[in-house]
Amino acid sequence: MAQHTLAVLVENSPGVLARVASLFSRRGYNIDSLAVGPTEDPKVSRMTIVLNLEGHALDQVSAQLFKLVNVIGIQEMQESGSRQRELLFAKVAAKRSEVEALIVGLSAEIVDERDGSCIIQAVASNKDLAELVKKLEKFGIRELVQSGAIAIEFGAKTLAEQTAIETGLATSDTHQQTQDYQN
Amino acid sequence: MSNEITGAQSLVRALEEAGVDVMFGIPGGAILPAYDPIYDSKIRHILVRHEQGAGHAATGYAQVTGKAGVCIATSGPGATNLVTPLADAHMDSVPVVAITGQVPAPAIGTDAFQEADIRGITMPVTKHNYLITDPADIPRAISEAFYIANSGRPGPVLVDIAKDALQKMTTFSYPKRAELRGYRPQIEPNSESIRDAAALIAQSSKPVFYIGGGVIKANAAKDLLKLAEVVGAPVVTTLMARGAFPDSHPQHLGMPGMHGTVAAVTALQKADLLITLGARFDDRVTGKLSTFAVNAKIIHADIDPAEIGKNRYADVPVIGDLGPTIRALTPAVEAEFKKNKPDFTTWWRQMNSLRTTYPLGYNEPSDGSLSPQYVIERIGQLTGPDAVYVAGVGQHQMWASQFIKYEKPRTWLNSGGLGTMGYAVPAAMGAKVGLPDTPVWAIDGDGCFQMTNQELVTCALNNIPIKVAIINNESLGMVRQWQTLFYQGRYSNTDLNSKRVPDFAKLAEAMGCVGLLCESKSDVDRVIKESNAINDAPVVVDFSVHRDAMVWPMVAAGTSNDDIMIAREMAPDWDSQEL
Numbered sequence: 033m034a035q036h037t038l039a040v041l042v043e044n045s046p047g048v049l050a051r052v053a054s055l056f057s058r059r060g061y062n063i064d065s066l067a068v069g070p071t072e073d074p075k076v077s078r079m080t081i082v083l084n085l086e087g088h089a090l091d092q093v094s095a096q097l098f099k100l101v102n103v104i105g106i107q108e109m110q111e112s113g114s115r116q117r118e119l120l121f122a123k124v125a126a127k128r129s130e131v132e133a134l135i136v137g138l139s140a141e142i143v144d145e146r147d148g149s150c151i152i153q154a155v156a157s158n159k160d161l162a163e164l165v166k167k168l169e170k171f172g173i174r175e176l177v178q179s180g181a182i183a184i185e186f187g188a189k190t191l192a193e194q195t196a197i198e199t200g201l202a203t204s205d206t207h208q209q210t211q212d213y214q215n
Numbered sequence: 216m217s218n219e220i221t222g223a224q225s226l227v228r229a230l231e232e233a234g235v236d237v238m239f240g241i242p243g244g245a246i247l248p249a250y251d252p253i254y255d256s257k258i259r260h261i262l263v264r265h266e267q268g269a270g271h272a273a274t275g276y277a278q279v280t281g282k283a284g285v286c287i288a289t290s291g292p293g294a295t296n297l298v299t300p301l302a303d304a305h306m307d308s309v310p311v312v313a314i315t316g317q318v319p320a321p322a323i324g325t326d327a328f329q330e331a332d333i334r335g336i337t338m339p340v341t342k343h344n345y346l347i348t349d350p351a352d353i354p355r356a357i358s359e360a361f362y363i364a365n366s367g368r369p370g371p372v373l374v375d376i377a378k379d380a381l382q383k384m385t386t387f388s389y390p391k392r393a394e395l396r397g398y399r400p401q402i403e404p405n406s407e408s409i410r411d412a413a414a415l416i417a418q419s420s421k422p423v424f425y426i427g428g429g430v431i432k433a434n435a436a437k438d439l440l441k442l443a444e445v446v447g448a449p450v451v452t453t454l455m456a457r458g459a460f461p462d463s464h465p466q467h468l469g470m471p472g473m474h475g476t477v478a479a480v481t482a483l484q485k486a487d488l489l490i491t492l493g494a495r496f497d498d499r500v501t502g503k504l505s506t507f508a509v510n511a512k513i514i515h516a517d518i519d520p521a522e523i524g525k526n527r528y529a530d531v532p533v534i535g536d537l538g539p540t541i542r543a544l545t546p547a548v549e550a551e552f553k554k555n556k557p558d559f560t561t562w563w564r565q566m567n568s569l570r571t572t573y574p575l576g577y578n579e580p581s582d583g584s585l586s587p588q589y590v591i592e593r594i595g596q597l598t599g600p601d602a603v604y605v606a607g608v609g610q611h612q613m614w615a616s617q618f619i620k621y622e623k624p625r626t627w628l629n630s631g632g633l634g635t636m637g638y639a640v641p642a643a644m645g646a647k648v649g650l651p652d653t654p655v656w657a658i659d660g661d662g663c664f665q666m667t668n669q670e671l672v673t674c675a676l677n678n679i680p681i682k683v684a685i686i687n688n689e690s691l692g693m694v695r696q697w698q699t700l701f702y703q704g705r706y707s708n709t710d711l712n713s714k715r716v717p718d719f720a721k722l723a724e725a726m727g728c729v730g731l732l733c734e735s736k737s738d739v740d741r742v743i744k745e746s747n748a749i750n751d752a753p754v755v756v757d758f759s760v761h762r763d764a765m766v767w768p769m770v771a772a773g774t775s776n777d778d779i780m781i782a783r784e785m786a787p788d789w790d791s792q793e794l
Contacts (some may be wrong), residue, residue: 042397047335047346050335050338051338054338055339089524092524095521095523096521098520101342101343101398102397103397104396104397105397
């Protein structure tokens with residue numbers, strides 16, 4: 033699996049999202065999702081970036097990202113050591129009673145019902161949301177809205193407390209040589 | 216309040232505080248408020264003829280002095296004309312600070328006259344950039360810009376300032392130290408990495424120093440000389456590192472890469488260890504990456520952690536400034552060698568054989584016309600290793616890297632990474648401003664020269680007496696060489712007719728320079744000496760050379776370094792070499 037989740041602390045300055053997006057676009061890194069929001073420090077924003085790194089080493093991506101002057105810290109959110117959640121809204125053509133039975137035990141609730149249509153809200157992991165969507169498909173999903181993932185590391189330590197990340201030196205396990213090309 | 220000044224005055228004071236003594240630029244609407252205090256400032260402002268010239272001049276100035284070069288332009292087209300030199304400085308890690316005017320803050324985003332989102336445009340080609348709309352932010356932005364440009368891996372920084380921020384009143388307070396939470400370059404190398412690197416060197420039997428431009432940026436050439444002599448291994452210097460190690464030194468095998476020497480290219484290919492200092496495994500050095508130095512372990516020392524493992528896995532990465540890195544590595548190697556001194560005798564025998572069998576050379580044209588290599592070689596020999604040589608991009612650039620002998624850092628300037636045709640004249644101008652007492656020769660092509668020669672007017676009017684050798688083969692020579700080799704001699708759009716039009720000597724005279732023409736070998740020395748004797752005006756020499764000369768050796772793009780050719784369809788005779 034080439035998917036990784038990075039938590040990135042950035043200075044809350046104009047253009048910082050464009051810098052990150054520009055870097056990923058220029059170097060050919062694929063973003064599955066990106067969520068940005070405020071933090072406990074008003075001068076700092078936090079991005080949670082889910083990456084699909086076919087052909088790129090995570091260490092190299094981190095090092096390139098860390099070169100941006102506005103990037104303060106980066107940490108990979110390991111699946112086992114962190115909590116990761118996404119928010120989903122789905123509008124389906126069904127009655128509350130039909131939907132309720134289906135979403136039991138799936139961290140989902142019905143937040144609106146009118147004109148024979150329901151809105152389901154769910155907060156769950158990407159995998160669980162995918163499962164929910166699959167179940168809802170039987171009603172016909174008329175509209176689907178999904179946020180990027182946000183993540184927090186378990187334990188007392190915070191990302192902001194880390195003064196610097198490990199600079200991401202390539203190891204033989206993660207390194208993949210750039211493909212040959214001609215120009 | 217009496218101590219209030221305008222944002223424009225604040226900008227100029229900040230530039231003075233930053234130690235700027237010269238800047239290159241052109242005024243225009245949005246930057247106009249800044250030009251009023253510039254009129255009174257002790258900073259010398261050189262009015263160029265095109266903003267691209269200002270950017271390359273700032274680069275040339277920075278390359279010879281080691282100080283950040285400064286260029287200034289107005290909004291919109293003024294700013295976009297800086298994009299090429301900024302991208303050029305970014306690729307070659309040159310400290311440049313660019314100041315641009317922006318339309319007034321309330322007009323930003325309205326597609327106002329001469330509005331361009333230069334911060335957005337230059338994001339991928341600068342180390343960092345700013346858009347300033349509050350005059351109170353100007354001194355801090357300037358202080359940070361110089362700190363970021365000069366520190367760590369150097370690079371260009373752009374500061375875009377809205378016109379109304381230049382006009383509004385503010386108080387001036389210049390932060391002596393830039394405080395940046397997200398920017399902390401690592402200077403001192405990790406001692407464990409140094410020990411590991413020294414151990415690898417002691418275990419090697421076929422090591423090579425792969426030296427990049429970082430050694431020059433770090434002012435570490437003297438430290439390198441000592442380390443190289445302690446280790447005793449062959450040294451190769453990349454295009455950006457010519458001059459980082461003396462060409463006359465017996466350990467120097469020359470330049471590696473697409474047009475490198477057979478010995479330098481083969482040394483990298485056959486090595487069991489590359490001691491990589493401030494180099495980045497560029498495709499022009501490695502050739503086909505999967506076949507590059509396949510048996511070599513890699514020590515990779517660089518100040519930029521993102522270079523480690525980018526193209527080639529590093530067995531021992533060393534992050535830090537190359538000065539402290541090399542100074543720490545030298546005693547560490549000495550200590551290892553006391554325990555176990557490796558023997559490089561066989562390795563040196565192999566390399567010396569390649570060096571003597573395949574020296575750099577060229578054939579004189581059979582029709583008696585002038586050889587471009589000869590011209591460039593004689594300029595170097597008659598002007599000497601204390602002068603500064605600045606090349607454009609193409610065949611003449613490669614010949615200037617091959618046939619001029621460099622003994623000192625910061626004497627060879629060229630556009631290595633971006634390959635910017637038109638770099639030479641304005642960069643030479645900037646270099647001459649930085650080192651007014653040093654002879655500066657631009658070695659240019661007839662194609663390159665026609666892209667930026669307008670700056671000779673700037674040179675003539677501002678007492679910047681550079682010398683320009685136009686290696687006139689009346690074509691886009693390197694492209695023509697590729698057409699000869701890979702496109703069956705179909706010379707699509709590479710014939711410039713520049714022996715007919717323009718008349719370069721007349722053009723030079725029209726721009727206030729001395730214009731000379733040289734068409735025969737017997738005149739070459741006389742014309743070069745005549746040029747070297749002129750110090751009160753720029754000199755342009757049109758060297759009318761043979762058009763079919765080619766750059767050799769050559770590793771064709773996308774092929775392996777193992778397939779290096781010493782002439783057309785001629786590989787080295789590997790069977791006769793003990794490798």
